[in-house]
Amino acid sequence: MGKDVIVACDFPSAKATLEFLDKFRGASPFVKIGMELFYSEGPAIVREIKSRGMKIFLDLKLHDIPNTVGSAMKVLSNLGVDMTNVHAAGGSAMMTSALNGLTKPDGSRTLLIAVTQLTSTNEEMMRKELLIDKPLPDVVESYARTAQGAGLDGVVCSPLESGIIHEKVGSSFLTVTPGIRFADGDIGDQSRVTTPELAKKLGSDYIVVGRPITKAEDPLKVYERCMADFVS
């Protein structure tokens, strides 16, 4: 695992998703299934994409009391996905419970990462709406340390924070980074964006790319551009 492009399949239905994945002719992207698709299609879409031999990041960002998250993770552990996540803001007890729920009786489990600060947020919003007045990098680092302390494998964060996390939390602690845009593309609702090339330089382990690929006329071509810029 490591150094890969994860394609965010933010589609409302299995039909739209599978038609999109059909365009990858021969390529086998690491696919992110998020809330929209999972709430619409349930576990069947996970099984269908797995049967195509693709890796899956199930991005449901669980955040609830420890018992509820642990029980939910126990159910999700049966889906055989490659990566899933929780919000670090749920705290260390919740993350430990998630990890326990995800661990099978033989000790094996899927990768578990924590969302730090959503890449759509910025310091102004954090100050005004969340009453967090610390600098964003400090908040992200603190979330990452808590996640690592709870035994998680890494965090979702901006590529701009990958360096700090590898330096201060650990070089093998995974950074999975959305907020990816090409220099000539639209940023949409993301605040802190980076190109695939810069994400590579900054040390991201995985980049998560949605609209630049899903809305492209030729998604395979854009995916291959991301792979070339980030992986090779």
Ligand code: C5P
């Ligand atoms: O379309 P776009 O490239 O902005 O998609 C980014 C994906 O990464 C979305 O599926 C979004 O939910 C997810 N994500 C994010 N920021 C985070 C965590 C997840 O954008 N901090």
